[in-house]
Amino acid sequence: MMLPPPRRRVRTALAALATFSTALLVVTGTTVGANAQEAVPTANAEGAVPTANVNVPAETAGGLEPAREAAERLLGDAADGFDFAKLDEADGIDRYEITSTGDHVQVAATDPATAITGVNAYLGTIGQSISWNVRNLDPAAALPLPASPITADSNVSHRFYGNDTEDGYTGANRSWEQWEREIDELAALGFNEVFMPVGSEAVYFEVLQQFGYSAEESRAWIPLPAHQPWWLLQNMSSYPAGTSDALLAERAELGRKIADRLRELDMTPVLPGYFGTVPTDFADRNDGARVEPQGGWVGFERPGWLDPNSSVFPEIAGAFYEASDRLLGGSSAYKMDVLHEGGRRGQVDVPAATRAIETALQTAHPDATWVLLGWQNNPPADVAAAADPETTFIVDGLSDRYDDRNDLKTQWSGIPYAFGTIWNFGGHTTMGAELTTWNERYFEWLGKEGSRVDGIAALPEGGLNNPAAIDFFAGLAWRDGPVEVNDWFDAWTERRYGVDDPELKAAWRVLAETAYTLPSNDGFSEAHDGLFGATPSLSASRAATWSPGAFSYDHDRFAEALDHLLAAAPTAGDVPAFRYDLMDVARQVTSNTSRVLLPQLQAAYGARDREAFTQLSDEWLGNIDLLDDIVATQPQMLLGRWIADARAAAADEAEADRLEFDARAIVTTWGGRNAVNAGLNDYANREWQGLVGDYYKDRWERYFQSIQASFDSGAAPAAIDWAAVGAEFTGSTDTSGYPTEPEGDIVSLAGLAQAAHDATVPELPEPPSDGTHFLSDLAFASVSVNAAYGPVERDTEIGESAPGDGAPIRLAGVEYAKGIGVNSPATIGFNLGGRCSSFAAVVGIDDIMNKPGASPNVIFRVLGDGELLYDSGAMTKGLAAEVSADVSGVQLLELVVDPNAAASPAGQAEWWDRADWADATVDCGDAGPQLTAAAEARCIGSKAFVVVKATNDETAPVSFRLQSEFGEKSFASVAAGGNAVHAFATRAGELPAGEVVVEATRLSDGAATSLTVPYDARSCG
16 A cells, blocks of 8 residues: 655745745846746735645656755755756756746756756745855745746856865865765856866876885875875875875775766866876886986975876876776866976976877877866966867966966967966965956956856865855856946845845945955965964064965954944844854954054064063963864864864774874974975964964964063073974874864854954054154054064164164165155054144165165055055155155044055065155144044934934034035034034935034134044845
8 A cells, every 4th residue: 555645844934035035046146137038927816925845746857866866965855846857058058947837946957066056046046055164054944936037057168176285275084975065065056077186096006006116115105195185286295104005995985986976966077187297216117217307396305207208108197097997987087287386397398298198198088178277387388389279178276366367368379278266275264365356357358359268267275165255256157247246245145144134234245345355466366364373473474475464455344244243143143154154254353363463562572562562462362262262163163173084084093193193284384394494384274273272372372481581581582493393283192172063152252353353453642742743753553564574663774574673764875864664565554633734755765775686666655544645656776756745634644655566576576675754754733623423324213314423522612513415414512522413314214335524613713623434334124
């Protein structure tokens, strides 16, 4: 007897977004109305929006069964609300179309992965999303039937994910369950090609034994998993050694499962190909082999490069592909990068070698694509010229990093390529990406006549960070053109959190303006890292050697996002995605305090002010503790889990210790002493619980203790062997302080982060008294410098990194007794309090740079309350310019030295830039009245009001005049310390951001002061 199917309970839609169920949103939250086809609305006679009936059997077209399985993994029983239908592919373009069948949401797509992209697009219309880090899914929610089709076509064929380093920095010991989750997420985001190196060590292990190496020798040459990516890139080998047969077999099995799952979804597993990496003594064991020595790579010896023109190359390449096919399965795309990061050509005929590599690949896999990375000088022009453009593809990692990266079509001999980005280096936890650059530049490149752009490539060195970045970037391939970024982020918040909250939208608009609008002309595609993770030094400007050396955005403005998120906590506090994002923003705000506090520590030490130094160092260590507590609230931010995953992959306790060393080293010292000294130390720094509160804090405590001892002795602080300190950490197996489960209340901790940020804002010094003042004699209101070049110097040029080591200021042969010496980039603020009338100085590159080989190039700027008062244009050595600016009414005067990166050699924008503000003075006199003012948009009922409050900070009465676009209000006399308050009615429910002008006039002498006060946007609907 057949039993009737069980009746499932009707799901309840998220009430806050039920009305958005028919919105036309693609996976990235952009409207696709231009692509949508008309459909009959499905509202019933009562006007309610019908929902999918999960009790009616769902249908799945042939070939889309993997999409059904993925939907079930993602949504559970709610997958029964979807039918999957097949669309025909046209010219390599993928497409999805979401409609209603009457009982179900129908997702029609060209392949299984695109079908899941379509599912995610639909979910975005009901306030859900599949993304990195934390998904926002509610399997119990109803699925409203679309009233109109939701459609999108891919605008490129290749949608590539995966840096060569991704496995090492994201997690070389990820389980199958973790990989399965990530594959589903990549499909949901719209990717169709994934670099997959897992298990490649087993291929090399087999091949080497066919060419004269024992199993023991082969295992000794192969690094442990976390370091394998750089071995596959031909950068290093044998460190750390100790792989076992069991681990080789386990990794090969995992790699096969990953590759097979990608194939099931019709996603291409891009596997490592063979281009000649061998042990350095390979030629001694194989007749006909010629090995080109490759020298060193940041403290490591490289493997050898078997000349592909050698007679033995086809044989070993054939053996490699045979083993790869058998262990991992075949593919239609293989990744190979010759001469990566300084590899040596030597006697190799590189064009001929290119053709030999290509021939070996085509022999094993006819019509397979050779994938190369666009990075530094790769691929070399002669490699690109020799490769067949029909079977070659380049994933460019620098598309957003340099403004002049334009003629790639010629440089790469017409090979098609992907517009790519590396927003993350080393797995840093910092927030930020060149999102606004992508939004414009991608479509510019794609739309050029004869464009060879045929893909996107998301290439973060470490993944599972910046979920907004990968969501936006993946969406480029499914959009018709640039979007309004604020509108995109508004939609992102709705599907990220499932609620429509103005505070959430305000938070992400702040993040869009700061961390996701990075400058594109300074040679970086990532945001700054934090200095808590830097090797301790008062002149530290970055934790990782090749990361930005100064703030990449306005950190105070960024911190406003935390205010908005905390305001949204009562509404969204239970949403897991919100709690993750609150952690991430609170982490970043706390991390940013390191860049504010370190120059203050440096100044206190330079002034030999022990009391101030001790207070600041205590604050520094307290913020490290707070940071450790903040990141402890999320599982992926736990060093304990990272180590536990490594140990779980081992066959025995000895191997577990080796894998723990591998896992610890990659995120700290990276390698041995040579690698530390070469710059790899802390390259993969990250703000994880345990790493922050134990390793980083221990280093800074040791450093501060050495400085305290120097206060006692009067001698320089004792040197600390940081390589030895790192070795002590990497060699440990003590995990007692590293939990594997998250803990803590992120809402309360985020409030502490807010307070920590506010505490780093120094009190403004008093404005100057009447008279003429040298700025070098005044207190600084703010200082932003690259601490690596040393502190700002008063009355000398900047000198070297130690305080007080500058020489007298000399510009164009003239010596000046007074002035300020800096190195670019630098911004120094002064509180003028509206009391001064004029600024004057002589500016230029100090004559100390008048020497061969030095090519300084800077721009001097003077800002008054953010408005540009003076711009010198580009200035090089030997020049001097007189500056004069009207500063009447200016509250904050800022002296800015810009490194002029656009006119400097790549990577050298700040070199030699010793810049002077000689004889910098301000003339100050009788000023207008002192006042403070604030404006705020508020809701009264459904209407917005602008509330303005002005305070008389004088000791005598003043009059006030408040001016807004909604009217004016005057107050004839306000007593000393009194307030003038007025609410301007806007008669609108939606109020954009704006400004109010507050004028104060002293009644005794008629002197006046004017302030412009901003207010934020407000929605009262």
